[in-house]
Amino acid sequence: MADQTPKGPASYFPSIEKKYGRPISEWQALVRSAYPAKHMELVAMLKDEHGMGHGHANAIVAHTLAADRP
Template sequence: MSTVDKQLATMLANVPEKTGKSMADWMTVIAASGLDKHGKILAMLKGDHGVTHGFANLIAAEALKANAGDQAPTDPVADQYSGAKEALKPIYDAIVAFAQSLGDDVEVAPKKTSVSLRRKKQFTLITPATKSRIDLGLALKGDAAQGRLETYNAMCSHRVRLESVEDFDDEVKAWVKEAYSRSG
């Protein structure tokens, strides 16, 4: 079982403890709401039920998958790092392992095309941008862009382009650690 599969299994197992309801209970809540769009379900779970972003994202994805008749668990990370982008997976694994070493409050929240690393808010966004590069978004608002640290977008103020595990060096780890420290 891959690290991502283990993370997904752990999150699914923790749904009752972390949210106060079983997955079956959440499926009932979502069915009763009549909502059928991921973003609307996510907003309802977070706003009406106080579910954290990562668990709300997981519950919404599982509900939509069940409604589509697809009971097999999907793995957005495996999808992101398949085919031409498969060689980027070791970089992703190194980033996630480092981020998780910073504290037990790091939430790994896969999306369709990226993975958000969060505490109280997102501090890093991992996006396999091309077949040879990961864009590592960092929440370092107020810091000047310099060298490898470039300005990025509204979700993350800066990014670093990573083409190998070696590119995820001490300098980049220091930026990840700083973004983590600001997100708590």
């Protein structure tokens, strides 16, 4: 049986949802609304405007950008 534990940035998602009270889909929509900003600009936006910690912000941005990469 394969291990179903999330790996990489997605491993942070349960704690992000619990700590900040919003589903990951909302955070991803927020990141996408700020395109075409660069990775660290998006991380800074989540930190500065939403009080998110660096690791959590980076995980959301990295996962969202990877999902949207052609």
